[in-house]
Amino acid sequence: MTDVNPPTQTASPDRAALDVSTVADLCAEIEANVADVIVGHEEAIEHVVTAMLGRGHVLLDDVPGVGKTMLARSIATSVDCTFRRVQFTPDLLPADVTGVNVFNQQSREFEFQRGPVFGNIVLGDEINRAPPKTQSALLEAMEEEQVTVDGTTRDLPDPFTVIATQNAIEPNRTYDLPFAELDRFMKKLQLGYPEPEEEAEMLGRTVGHHPIEDLESVTDLETIVAARETVAQIRVEAPVREYATRLAGYTREHARIGVSPRGTIALLRAAQARAATDARDYVIPDDVQAEAPVVLPHRIRTTDHDRDGEAVVSNALERVSVE
Template structure:
């Protein structure tokens, strides 16, 4: 792993040669298998993260400390031969600590750009809710624009560029909760949950000696990922599916204070495309949309205290039950 930007900037749009669908499905299986050598019992979450990467999204892992959020992100990054940086968010972290700064080089008598940790293919933002909003927004802006601007110079981020952020669900009073507008930029929000007793004992057996992540090998390279992403982007989304997605979003808007945004609908369809590829299909079916909907839409929905639903996930689930599949 190198820390600069090793990947050649991909060529013009459409010039990428997409991988065959079967190959992409195999590729994901390989990554998932590799990761599950380290992570026990979260197969579904692993798959969600991989599909997010293929669907050009970012992912937020939200759970109590110690369930393996960071380990999950690291294992996935290690499984792909790409640049990976980790940023530990703390209350005193500054935006320039993420993006990088211009440093005056005495020898050349010129300012040189010292790239920050964000210049990597996979960026792990650990405990993102511990940093103040100013710093959070530096990361979040980069996520949306896929570029950073330092001292007036705009610099593109590597491609692919994926942020895997984690946040702790405990100690909410010592944290800066992500604003609703920013949380919307994550394609999915996942929770891991505690392992079952069997899983936990299995996990203990693997990790008490040498941690298996140390021996984790990359199973794929950057080029395959870029080509796989192209495959996903080419998956057909026919009018009935588009209509279904927008009706789901509409339902959440009618049944919550803030419903899923149009950005959410786009994310939903992209995630469904990736899901279709995993299933070896070149078109999206309603099951793909349903499979992704709670993770993609749940965190974008804000419910009031007087609504029947407890949280956004419930609203999303209600939508799946009530909206007619076209």
């Protein structure tokens, strides 16, 4: 905490980390690139980018057709990495996600056929359409960053980010994600319908030739890994940690189930990433405040309405003292 320490002490012995301002530039670059495809939704784009840098996964929860998949694809494309997509359907099996051992007639050995989960960015589309067993296969991979098939454990690639979508309509044809598993998503985002002028612009861009097909990557895997390391080293001082604790405490007092410690960790990681996008090597309460509305609500159960979590979080932000 003294000025003897250089402000950006990011050097790590084993992994090369980037300078925090480089990370900020990188984020800006990705966001600008994605904005070529997605009209509006700047906040959502930023949230997805910061979730990726903060080693989290994102759940996009909205009605079909607002661009959830397009957003995920744009970000994956912007980074030069492996992008996989799984369309969850009621008959999808766990092995369809993780992969399966196949007997190779030529070599006369079982070979592991990697499932779609082995990608740097995995898009799980309409995840709530698959039965819980299949959902949990993906969620386990998210948590452990590894999959186990037939007794063999295999590491998933690094970085590994899941962007799942679910839609809120047709509730009788979906399997709601268990509450415990929802907790594993760092953020749950809603895109919402675009503004009229945004929609008009989007139509202008997409009618005919879709811009996603021309989208090029702006960064590579190594840069992302280094940026994630930088983000992990962003300073979170005691006042901020205490603030996060107070926020979590408030939700626990004012809801049936409040934010778990995992939720608090996720909140601070998200805040770290947001600080990095602002070229700051330390988290300020504003970062926490910016991330809390997307990081916390889906971890809160009040009575029966899922959306009540948002009200609890906004109350917490209004009431809980910053210092």
